[in-house]
Amino acid sequence: MSGSDRQPDSGPAFSYHLLRNALHGFGRNLAQLAPEEYRRVHDQALKSFDLESRVLAADEARGVVVSGALLDASLAQLLSRYASREEYLQDLEVNSLDEAGLRRALHRELLFDAVLQRVAAASPGVSDLDVGLFYEMHRERFEAPEQRVARHILITVNAEFPENTRAAACARMEQLVEKLSGRVNRFPDFARRYSECPTAMQGGALGDVRPGQLYAELDAMLFSMQAREISPIIETEMGFHILLCEKIKPGKRVSLARAQARIRQLLQERHRLNRQKAWLAALPERDPAHLSETPAPRPLPGDRHIRS
Numbered sequence: 001m002s003g004s005d006r007q008p009d010s011g012p013a014f015s016y017h018l019l020r021n022a023l024h025g026f027g028r029n030l031a032q033l034a035p036e037e038y039r040r041v042h043d044q045a046l047k048s049f050d051l052e053s054r055v056l057a058a059d060e061a062r063g064v065v066v067s068g069a070l071l072d073a074s075l076a077q078l079l080s081r082y083a084s085r086e087e088y089l090q091d092l093e094v095n096s097l098d099e100a101g102l103r104r105a106l107h108r109e110l111l112f113d114a115v116l117q118r119v120a121a122a123s124p125g126v127s128d129l130d131v132g133l134f135y136e137m138h139r140e141r142f143e144a145p146e147q148r149v150a151r152h153i154l155i156t157v158n159a160e161f162p163e164n165t166r167a168a169a170c171a172r173m174e175q176l177v178e179k180l181s182g183r184v185n186r187f188p189d190f191a192r193r194y195s196e197c198p199t200a201m202q203g204g205a206l207g208d209v210r211p212g213q214l215y216a217e218l219d220a221m222l223f224s225m226q227a228r229e230i231s232p233i234i235e236t237e238m239g240f241h242i243l244l245c246e247k248i249k250p251g252k253r254v255s256l257a258r259a260q261a262r263i264r265q266l267l268q269e270r271h272r273l274n275r276q277k278a279w280l281a282a283l284p285e286r287d288p289a290h291l292s293e294t295p296a297p298r299p300l301p302g303d304r305h306i307r308s
Contacts, residue, residue: 012101017045120272142254149247151204154197156239
């Protein structure tokens with residue numbers, strides 16, 4: 001089947017647009033929509049159906065083919081969402097569809113996608129100059145922030161337990177800091193023994209930490225510390241912490257050589273999208289003689305739906 005089929009039956013196709021817009025717009029099937037929601041879905045379906053029809057009527061749709069294998073695969077994927085074929089057929093029926101109608105609707109949808117891909121393929125290429133300019137104008141995107149390799153020990157605050165009231169937790173942490181006495185090499189052992197954080201099993205290891213990953217109080221402290229420094233006691237909503245900054249990993253910039261493939265892909269996708277938008281905006285309006293093909297609003301359907 002090809003894009004030259006200019007006047008497909010709009011009945012099942014429009015029913016499919018109704019259902020698709022209900023699921024996309026509200027996450028619910030047609031039967032679950034309030035009257036006002038249904039009217040909004042219907043208005044949106046009119047627009048999407050009209051756009052699909054205009055795309056399929058364009059010269060760019062001539063010769064576009066959707067293979068039977070692709071159409072069969074789309075139908076099989078839809079059917080796989082059902083517990084049984086009987087349930088699938090019942091859903092079709094209550095949504096004014098049958099298997100033949102659904103196949104036509106999916107064929108239109110796949111044709112629509114194929115035409116847009118053909119249009120996008122005519123977008124201009126991306127030159128090395130384009131890539132270089134993007135890199136220079138967006139250098140911040142290619143900056144890897146400084147990281148700190150860190151460990152911590154936590155004593156939680158929980159008023160339901162005498163040993164974890166705020167005063168008791170603070171006193172326990174002060175005793176722990178005194179015992180640790182700046183001995184960096186003992187920090188993992190102290191974390192395994194005393195920390196009340198799940199990281200205790202890994203010696204309090206937090207791994208490579210980027211700015212903004214921790215509580216604000218911990219983040220501010222960690223990124224002000226020197227390597228192999230133990231922090232003073234820090235209080236957060238969780239309780240009392242001490243940090244060990246094991247290592248500082250300086251920030252670095254991703255080179256143009258490493259970034260160019262990603263930049264080229266991003267710019268090409270942008271060109272393709274802009275080409276599609278411009279082409280869609282220039283499509284002629286539908287012939288008024290064919291507007292009557294689009295059904296008027298119909299009563300709310302039954303209480304079943306095609307699964308999204």
